[in-house]
Amino acid sequence: MSSLQLGDRLGRSVGLGPAGAPGRRNTELGLLAFALLLPMLAYANVGLAMDGRLPAGMLEYGLGLGALAGAAHLAVRRFAPYADPLLLPAATLLNGLGLVMIWRLDKAGKQLRGNYPAATNQLIWSALGIAFFLAVIVLLRDHRVLQRFTYISMVLALALLAAPAFFPARAADFGAKIWIHLGSFSIQPGEFAKIILAVFFAGYLMVKRDALALASHRVMGLYLPRGRDLGPILVVWLLSILILVFETDLGSSLLFFGLFVVMLYVATERTSWIVFGLLLSIGGAVLVGSTEAHVKVRIDAWLDPLAAFAHPGSGASDQIGQSLFALGSGGVTGSGLGQGRSWLIGFAAKSDFILGSFGEELGLTGLMALFLIYGLIVQRGLRTALAARDPFGKLLATGLSSAFALQVFVVAGGVTGLIPLTGMTMPFLAQGGSSVIANWSLVALLLKISDSARRPAPEPTRAVGA
Numbered sequence: 001m002s003s004l005q006l007g008d009r010l011g012r013s014v015g016l017g018p019a020g021a022p023g024r025r026n027t028e029l030g031l032l033a034f035a036l037l038l039p040m041l042a043y044a045n046v047g048l049a050m051d052g053r054l055p056a057g058m059l060e061y062g063l064g065l066g067a068l069a070g071a072a073h074l075a076v077r078r079f080a081p082y083a084d085p086l087l088l089p090a091a092t093l094l095n096g097l098g099l100v101m102i103w104r105l106d107k108a109g110k111q112l113r114g115n116y117p118a119a120t121n122q123l124i125w126s127a128l129g130i131a132f133f134l135a136v137i138v139l140l141r142d143h144r145v146l147q148r149f150t151y152i153s154m155v156l157a158l159a160l161l162a163a164p165a166f167f168p169a170r171a172a173d174f175g176a177k178i179w180i181h182l183g184s185f186s187i188q189p190g191e192f193a194k195i196i197l198a199v200f201f202a203g204y205l206m207v208k209r210d211a212l213a214l215a216s217h218r219v220m221g222l223y224l225p226r227g228r229d230l231g232p233i234l235v236v237w238l239l240s241i242l243i244l245v246f247e248t249d250l251g252s253s254l255l256f257f258g259l260f261v262v263m264l265y266v267a268t269e270r271t272s273w274i275v276f277g278l279l280l281s282i283g284g285a286v287l288v289g290s291t292e293a294h295v296k297v298r299i300d301a302w303l304d305p306l307a308a309f310a311h312p313g314s315g316a317s318d319q320i321g322q323s324l325f326a327l328g329s330g331g332v333t334g335s336g337l338g339q340g341r342s343w344l345i346g347f348a349a350k351s352d353f354i355l356g357s358f359g360e361e362l363g364l365t366g367l368m369a370l371f372l373i374y375g376l377i378v379q380r381g382l383r384t385a386l387a388a389r390d391p392f393g394k395l396l397a398t399g400l401s402s403a404f405a406l407q408v409f410v411v412a413g414g415v416t417g418l419i420p421l422t423g424m425t426m427p428f429l430a431q432g433g434s435s436v437i438a439n440w441s442l443v444a445l446l447l448k449i450s451d452s453a454r455r456p457a458p459e460p461t462r463a464v465g466a
Contacts, residue, residue: 024085025077031089032069039065039096042337046104049338064123065096068130075137080451084380087450090373091443094428095126095436097370101357102431104338105350112343118350118431125433129440136444143448147392150203157196160189161243161252190252191425191438194407195445197256198399201263206391208232209267234280236260250295251422255406257281262402263395295420302420319345323356323415334363351431352423355415371412374427378405381446387453397449400442 040062047055055061069092076083103119105112140146146153164180180187205212212232236257243253261277264270290296301307301317308318322345329335342349342357349357359367381401388394407424414421425435 024083025073025081028076028085028088029073031086032073032092035089035093036062036066036069036096038093039100042097042100043103045336046100046107046338049336050104050107061099061123064127065092065099068127072130072133072137075134076447079137080447082454082456083447083451084384084454086380087377087443087447090377090380091428091440094370094373095129097358098354098426098429098431099123099126100337101354101361101429102350104361105343105357107338108343108349112347112349115343115347121433122431122436125436126440128433129436132437133440133444136441137447140445140448143393143396143445143452144390146199146396147203147206150200153196153200153203157193157200158239160193160196161239161256163189188425188432188434190255191432191434192441193252194255194259194403195400195438195442197259198263198396198403201260202392202395202399204232205263205267206395212264212273213268213270232260232264250298250420251407251410251424253284254281254410254422255403255424257284258406259399259403262406263399266398267395298420298422302414302417305417319348319353320414320417320421322346323353324417326356326360327416330360330363330366332364334359334361334366337361351425352411352421353415354430355412355426358429359415370429371408374405374408377401377443378408380450384446384450384453388449389453393449393452397446400446404439404442 040058043058043061044054047053047058069088072088072092076088099119099122102122106115106117106119108115180189239256243256257277258281261273261281264273264277297317301320304310304316305320305324307316307321309321326340326342326345330340334340338361340357340360342353342360345353345356355367355370358370362369378401381397381404385394385397385401388397404427407427410419410422411424411426411430413419414424425432427439428436
């Protein structure tokens, strides 16, 4: 029995059938109200802690965020009435808290090195993200239409991933070629490529999963794939290495390759693919880490995050060390919103290292709450994959959820020193327009698949006179 068939049975056994649409949407509305209340309270808390009074723009912030969330809810109520009721409130809560923390760090002023006001721009990007969300909800009638564009998706994703290599990098990018700069405007194509790659992998694996599941040898309890079936994973591995070499982008390389291995395992149920994937990823990391200067600097900073303090003037980065200090300073309950010193992390305190900023001011308790919200989004995405009726929808929901989970892992792992820093952004929380637009689009796709999975099947037409 394939994993897709097993998903069908599990979905029916745990009661994933369609529920009443009005009930789902009313639940979503209530959760949205709570998701809007928490950022408003956080916004007020920051103002009181830093200025001793409520922020002057508190009402405008609440109305703006409420209008965006309300528009998204109305679109879901009209065009995806059977969709999961938890995804939209969870994304809104994360986006709202991210806006509050970015505004709080804006107020640090000159204390934050390289600081410039970003909260207003992030609110505009969030509005554009909601606009993309609405476009997907309204215009995408059936997610299965995306299957027609399997190979077009592959070409488009590769073009997006390769595009930054042909544009000059700026000094502010610190060696990584992951942005396209056009004057004052910049875009990070890799954020959109992860969604398009999930579409390609879902379409490709739905057709090829039986061939990829075949095994010719069994060694030490593992089914080893045939030599010619190793082709796809070797090609993806090679492409991820090329991205790492030419763009020195460790994050996209990990996400790109990890997404393919996870979806390959889900489609074929072969543990051997996980083993091959791990061996290839470790081999590629060792090869590039020992030859590529920028990646080697990141690995050295990971191995010795306090080198900048032990050897002043050595040129070593102090960001990971400052992030660890911030997390340690926050302790269990945190210093309180607006009362930390996470601006010592530097310019990345509200982008790459915003999780460290939250860790200092909300403590371990607050970080666990944020991770639970991220986990909830991933869990509801995988639950949608179980409930989906079509194989393409199952694989696409799995891919989107896995891409989201992998991004959270590599960012959190880099900030806490678990793995080398990747330079990716924390979904919804961190400053970055490309990230917030891409992740709102990802949530919209999951909602459309969820709506299709839970929508009651049409009644069979009876023959006349039966």
